[in-house]
Amino acid sequence: xxxxxxxxxxxxxxxxxxxxxxxxxxxxxxxxxxxxxxxxxxxxxxxxxxxxxxxxxxxxxxxxxxxxxxxxxxxxxxxxxxxxxxxxxxxxxxxxxxxxxxxxxxxxxxxxxxxxxxxxxxxxxxxxxxxxxxxxxxxxxxxxxxxxxxxxxxxxxxxxxxxxxxxxxxxxxxxxxxxxxxxxxxxxxxxxxxxxxxxxxxxxxxxxxxxxxxxxxxxxxxxxxxxxxxxxxxxxxxxxxxxxxxxxxxxxxxxxxxxxxxxxxx
Amino acid sequence: xxxxxxxxxxxxxxxxxxxxxxxxxxxxxxxxxxxxxxxxxxxxxxxxxxxxxxxxxxxxxxxxxxxxxxxxxxxxxxxxxxxxxxxxxxxxxxxxxxxxxxxxxxxxxxxxxxxxxxxxxxxxxxxxxxxxxxxxxxxxxxxxxxxxxxxxxxxxxxxxxxxxxxxxxxxxxxxxxxxxxxxxxxxxxxxxxxxxxxxxxxxxxxxxxxxxxxxxxxxxxxxxxxxxxxxxxxxxxxxxxxxxxxxxxxxxxxxxxxxxxxxxxxxxxxxxxxxxxxxxxxxxxxxxxxxxxxxxxxxxxxxxxxxxxxxxxxxxxxxxxxxxxxxxxxxxxxx
Numbered sequence: 001x002x003x004x005x006x007x008x009x010x011x012x013x014x015x016x017x018x019x020x021x022x023x024x025x026x027x028x029x030x031x032x033x034x035x036x037x038x039x040x041x042x043x044x045x046x047x048x049x050x051x052x053x054x055x056x057x058x059x060x061x062x063x064x065x066x067x068x069x070x071x072x073x074x075x076x077x078x079x080x081x082x083x084x085x086x087x088x089x090x091x092x093x094x095x096x097x098x099x100x101x102x103x104x105x106x107x108x109x110x111x112x113x114x115x116x117x118x119x120x121x122x123x124x125x126x127x128x129x130x131x132x133x134x135x136x137x138x139x140x141x142x143x144x145x146x147x148x149x150x151x152x153x154x155x156x157x158x159x160x161x162x163x164x165x166x167x168x169x170x171x172x173x174x175x176x177x178x179x180x181x182x183x184x185x186x187x188x189x190x191x192x193x194x195x196x197x198x199x200x201x202x203x204x205x206x207x208x209x210x211x212x213x214x215x216x217x218x219x220x221x222x223x224x225x226x227x228x229x230x231x232x233x234x235x236x237x238x239x240x241x242x243x244x245x246x247x248x249x250x251x252x253x254x255x256x257x258x259x260x261x262x263x264x265x266x
Numbered sequence: 267x268x269x270x271x272x273x274x275x276x277x278x279x280x281x282x283x284x285x286x287x288x289x290x291x292x293x294x295x296x297x298x299x300x301x302x303x304x305x306x307x308x309x310x311x312x313x314x315x316x317x318x319x320x321x322x323x324x325x326x327x328x329x330x331x332x333x334x335x336x337x338x339x340x341x342x343x344x345x346x347x348x349x350x351x352x353x354x355x356x357x358x359x360x361x362x363x364x365x366x367x368x369x370x371x372x373x374x375x376x377x378x379x380x381x382x383x384x385x386x387x388x389x390x391x392x393x394x395x396x397x398x399x400x401x402x403x404x405x406x407x408x409x410x411x412x413x414x415x416x417x418x419x420x421x422x423x424x425x426x427x428x429x430x431x432x433x434x435x436x437x438x439x440x441x442x443x444x445x446x447x448x449x450x451x452x453x454x455x456x457x458x459x460x461x462x463x464x465x466x467x468x469x470x471x472x473x474x475x476x477x478x479x480x481x482x483x484x485x486x487x488x489x490x491x492x493x494x495x496x497x498x499x500x501x502x503x504x505x506x507x508x509x510x511x512x513x514x515x516x517x518x519x520x521x522x523x524x525x526x527x528x529x530x531x532x533x534x535x536x537x538x539x540x541x542x543x544x545x546x547x548x549x550x551x552x553x554x555x556x557x558x559x560x561x562x563x564x565x566x567x568x569x570x571x572x573x574x575x576x577x578x579x580x581x582x583x584x585x586x587x588x589x590x591x592x593x594x595x596x597x598x599x600x601x
Contacts, residue, residue, distance in 0.1 A: 051495045075498025082492040088543040102486060103498035109482065109546075155497070 001077065001158045001191055002027045003048065007057035010040075010047050017043045019215040021057070025208070030185050030192040032202040035212035036236055041195040042083060042163050044212070048193060049080040049161045061159075075103035079157035081148055083164045083195075089137025093128050093147045094119065096136060100154025122153035126180060142173030149180065160184070162194035166201065174198070178205045199236075200251040203227050211235050224250050233258055279541045279551075286537075286554035290338065293558050297334045297565040298326060332459045337564045337578065338557035339463070339470050340455070340523045341533070344368075345556020346477045347515035348530030349537070349548050353484045354508040355405070357415040361531035362397075362516035365422025368525050369429035370400025371517035376433055380440050390469050393517035400425060401509045430525075453526025453579030455564050462522040473515040474553060480508055481545040488543070526579050529556050532590050539594070559586065 003025040011017040017040040025031045033041040046052035048059050050066050058065045066074060079100070087096055100122065101115045111119070123129045126146040136144060145165060152160060162181070166174040182205050184190045196202045202209060203223035210220040213235045219226045227250040232240045239256035298310055305313075305325070313326035344362060351360040351367065362368040374396025375389055385392070404425050408417040483504050486494050491501050519526065537551035563585060564578040 046492070049492070049496060051492045070498075071495060071500055072498035075496060078496075080492060080496030082490065082496075085490050085493050087489055090542050099486060099489065099497060152496075161496075 001062050003159065003191065003193070004060040004063075005044075005048065005057075006060060008044070008047055008054045008059065009056040010043055010052060010054040012043075016055070017215060018047070018054075018212075021212075021217055023210055023217055023220050025191060025193055028185070028189045028191055029207040030181065030194075030205055031208040031210060032206040033193070033195045033210050033212060034197075034199065034202055034235075035218075039212040040215060041212055045161055045163050045193065045195055049078065050074060051080065051082075072103055072106075075155065077157060078159045078161065079152035079155040080161045081152050081163065081165060083167065085148060087136050089135060091136050092133050093136065093139070093150070094123070094132040096147055097122055097128075097132075097150045097154050100151040103155060118156060119154050122150040125153055125184065126150040140173075142169050142176060145169065145173070145177060146180070149177070153184070157190060159191045159193070162192065164195050164197065166196065166198065174201060181205065199227070199232070203251060204249050227252060279544070279547045282541045283547065283551055283554065286551060286558065290554050290558040290561065293562040293565070294334050294338065297337075297561055298330050300565060300569055328459060332463055333455050333564070334561055336458050336463050336522060337455050337560045339467065340519045340526065341529055341556035341558070341560030342553035343470050343473060343515040343519040343556075344526060344530040345533035345537075345552040345559070346474060346549055347512040347519070348556075349534035349545070349552040350477055350480075350484065350508050350512040350515075351401075351530075352534055353488060353545055353548075354505055354512070355415070355418055356488070357418050358535070359415075359419045359531070360422070361527075361534075362512065362519075363525060363527035363530050364426065365404050365419065366400045366426035366429055367397045367404075367513055367516045368520045368527070368530075369426045369433065370403075371397035371513070371520040372525055373429045373433045373436075375517075375521050376436055380436065387465075390466055390518050390521045393521045394469070394514050397513035397517040397520070398510055400429065401513045405509065453524045453582075454577035455523055455560075456575060456577065458522060466518040466522050469514060469518040473511055473518065476507070476511040477515070477549050480504070480511060481549045484508060484545040484549075488545075524579075526560070526582070528579070528582050528586055529559050532586050533559055536590060 005021050005023050005025075008021040009016060009019050021044060033044060035041050043052065047054050050059075050071065053067075058067065060066070061069070061074075061078075097119050098111065098115075101111065101118065105111075105115065120129070123132050126149050128143070128146055128150050131139065131143060131147075136147060139147060149162075149165070160181075165177050165181070169177065178201055181192055181194070185192050206223055208220065209223055209226050211218050211226060211231065218235055219231050227242060229240050229242055232238055232242075232252060236254075237257060237259040238254040239258055240252040240254050242250060242252050244250050299305060299307070309320075310326055313323045314331070347367070348361040351362065351365070352358055354360075355365075359365075371393035375393040378385055378389055378392040404418065404422045407421040407425070410417070483499060486497055486499050487501065487504060487508075489497075494501050494504075516530070533556040534548065534552045537548055537555050541547050541551055559582060560578060563581040566585070567576040567578050567581045570576055570581075
């Protein structure tokens with residue numbers, strides 16, 4: 001499913017965090033939102049996921065504003081994994097995953113064979129089958145994140161929104177999550193929009209990078225187009241060395257900060 | 267620990283619910299038997315099923331039976347109200363007695379009874395309006411980009427203290443009309459009968475049914491607002507319905523038993539320690555255990571120093587905490 005962000009302005013209370021945001025997320029692509037802390041990446045993801053109403057502008061899902069669909073209807077095509085999520089630690093992985101079936105089940109308290117198959121599938125794709133009876137509280141950070149992703153997959157989404165899915169994870173777990181996201185994208189054509197902090201991870205897995213700064217989209221395009229020294233200097237105030245890895249993806253190595261003392265915006 | 271783990275499976279939880287049901291029935295039977303006048307089994311049976319006209323008949327049918335049923339209803343209502351509030355406010359200290367929901371209902375009820383006695387039949391709806399307004403006020407006061415648990419309790423305690431002071435002042439100045447002030451402020455079932463049951467049963471039944479129907483949504487709400495929205499739950503609407511349900515239950519209870527505290531806070535926690543946080547089990551479990559707590563404490567209150575009786579609120583505050591602390595210590599329980 002294609003998503004179009006059209007002139008979105010949003011914020012909290014009277015404070016504007018995003019101004020006139022416009023870009024398109026092609027169906028079946030991976031788009032990553034990047035930018036310095038406080039630039040509105042998570043806010044934008046909330047607007048796309050309809051958990052925050054924009055002041056102006058709209059998000060179109062296959063040409064139709066998301067506000068026109070009921071929240072239950074949206075939940076059957078669009079799944080969200082926020083940055084902060086809390087579950088009672090005593091839920092088992094399987095029970096957490098089963099919540100993903102809620103938008104399809106409504107009042108019916110009994111899981112249908114299709115529900116069960118979808119849950120099994122979601123656990124399988126996130127490699128949580130072995131851990132399905134474990135309590136959330138006993139899992140490591142990476143396993144916990146995979147359990148939550150299993151829940152979103154049980155929703156059978158066409159679009160998946162992930163807010164910093166790799167934060168707090170060690171480098172191996174970060175890769176594991178990112179590879180999993182790519183696999184879901186390739187195998188099932190799920191459109192992914194996520195917020196990441198790691199530029200190299202983002203460049204490696206995304207079709208499109210959207211760089212936000214000062215409430216606006218500053219640059220957007222394929223990783224090779226936007227991962228340039230000039231762009232990174234402008235957006236992140238770093239002095240980067242840009243290189244190309246053996247497999248053709250660009251990566252950057254920050255070698256200095258260009259932010260002058262007293263110049264920072266935090 | 268293994269045995270405790272077993273309780274968290276679905277059959278285990280159902281077994282615990284069954285055991286609580288049995289406990290409740292036994293406590294109700296014992297309560298029929300014991301009181302300031304001791305009665306034998308045969309007298310009780312005759313009174314219940316054959317309408318005997320000796321001394322036991324009226325005692326059982328018009329004093330003990332309604333009082334026991336009312337105690338069970340009040341206990342169930344307060345415990346479920348507490349379980350729902352704790353879930354919806356994501357706060358282990360949210361309980362109708364603690365965050366002002368009971369006091370709000372109580373104040374509204376007192377005003378109706380003293381100032382507008384011609385509307386006494388609307389006592390429960392009036393108390394409901396008071397409870398709901400208080401719950402929403404407290405929630406609104408605590409809201410600042412999400413209701414933080416600490417602000418929620420602080421706002422609740424402050425509002426509860428103010429409303430309680432209003433109630434006490436009104437009652438003091440109208441002591442001769444109000445009857446026993448003490449009864450109201452600590453909670454009592456003394457001298458309650460079929461009239462009170464008739465007044466509240468429909469509200470209680472409605473509230474309990476709503477809590478059961480909403481219990482799965484409460485589970486989803488517990489995952490956080492964003493996740494719940496992502497799963498297609500209309501978060502604000504669901505939250506309002508849940509708060510209204512909790513307010514209705516607390517209001518019905520306060521209308522007949524006064525500010526009976528403690529059961530709404532502790533019963534859900536005890537049930538949670540035993541069978542976990544799944545609200546589909548927690549809600550019925552709290553109902554059963556809350557009913558058991560009130561019925562058995564009320565019976566004890568009648569037995570300690572007959573013919574005088576101690577109000578159920580005092581007995582509950584004396585016996586509940588040690589038991590609760592014991593459970594708390596023996597499980598690594600995180601609310």
